[in-house]
Amino acid sequence: MDTTTRTHTHPFVPHLPPRVPTEDGLRRGEEFYRDLEERRSVRWFSPDPVPVEAIELAVSAANTAPSGAHHQPWTFVATDDPDIKHRVRLAAEEEERRFYRDRDVPQWHSALARLETDEHKEFLDVAPWLVVAFAQKHTPQPDGSLRKNYYVSESVGIACGFFIAALHRMGLATLTHTPNPMAFLNQVLARPSTERPYILFPVGYPADDCEVPALDRKPLAEALVVLRD
Numbered sequence: 001m002d003t004t005t006r007t008h009t010h011p012f013v014p015h016l017p018p019r020v021p022t023e024d025g026l027r028r029g030e031e032f033y034r035d036l037e038e039r040r041s042v043r044w045f046s047p048d049p050v051p052v053e054a055i056e057l058a059v060s061a062a063n064t065a066p067s068g069a070h071h072q073p074w075t076f077v078a079t080d081d082p083d084i085k086h087r088v089r090l091a092a093e094e095e096e097r098r099f100y101r102d103r104d105v106p107q108w109h110s111a112l113a114r115l116e117t118d119e120h121k122e123f124l125d126v127a128p129w130l131v132v133a134f135a136q137k138h139t140p141q142p143d144g145s146l147r148k149n150y151y152v153s154e155s156v157g158i159a160c161g162f163f164i165a166a167l168h169r170m171g172l173a174t175l176t177h178t179p180n181p182m183a184f185l186n187q188v189l190a191r192p193s194t195e196r197p198y199i200l201f202p203v204g205y206p207a208d209d210c211e212v213p214a215l216d217r218k219p220l221a222e223a224l225v226v227l228r229d
């Protein structure tokens with residue numbers, strides 16, 4: 001297309017990534033998929049340290065995610081401070097005790113049975129890092145006003161997907177942990193009320209004796225419907 005005929009009201013720049021030959025693209029896609037296929041959510045972490053650079057790289061990857069109106073409505077708050085991690089653990093376990101005691105939601109309990117989860121969240125102390133993705137419903141502007149954000153949940157969800165994939169690429173494991181409710185994280189991590197906790201990620205290497213539930217992924221034929229004439 002002849003871009004000289006386009007008129008813009010805002011700055012645009014050329015985007016000319018080198019064309020990937022189809023065969024190479026398929027090979028790369030296969031490699032990427034095979035790598036992600038190895039990923040599992042982990043609840044037993046090694047206490048071995050993880051350098052802050054790994055967290056910075058994973059959040060840099062997350063920060064490339066597409067977002068509504070390019071508002072990038074996320075904040076990732078990371079801590080390796082044992083006291084802060086312990087405060088998070090105590091508050092999360094408090095909420096989870098209520099959740100697991102609450103027999104008003106039997107479907108939840110049967111759906112979760114095969115994961116053998118309970119209110120004990122030792123991994124919040126053991127994993128060397130806790131990273132909380134916060135979703136910004138509004139973003140404070142330098143002039144003190146609040147900018148409204150759009151498709152916040154979708155945008156932060158995609159960013160979290162990139163974050164998880166980047167950790168996996170570095171040989172690190174995580175868990176998409178969502179203690180219910182999570183509002184305590186605003187207090188413990190000193191975040192403003194314009195943000196809500198979205199996912200709490202313990203991050204580290206899997207423990208030497210780590211186990212995961214024996215689960216299958218659903219077949220591609222159930223995940224993908226190709227419609228053609």
Ligand code: IYR
Pocket residue numbers: 096099112115117118119177178179180
């Ligand atoms: N938030 C609880 C319960 C829980 C819910 C789902 I959906 C899971 O896939 C796993 C756990 C907990 O973290 O134990």
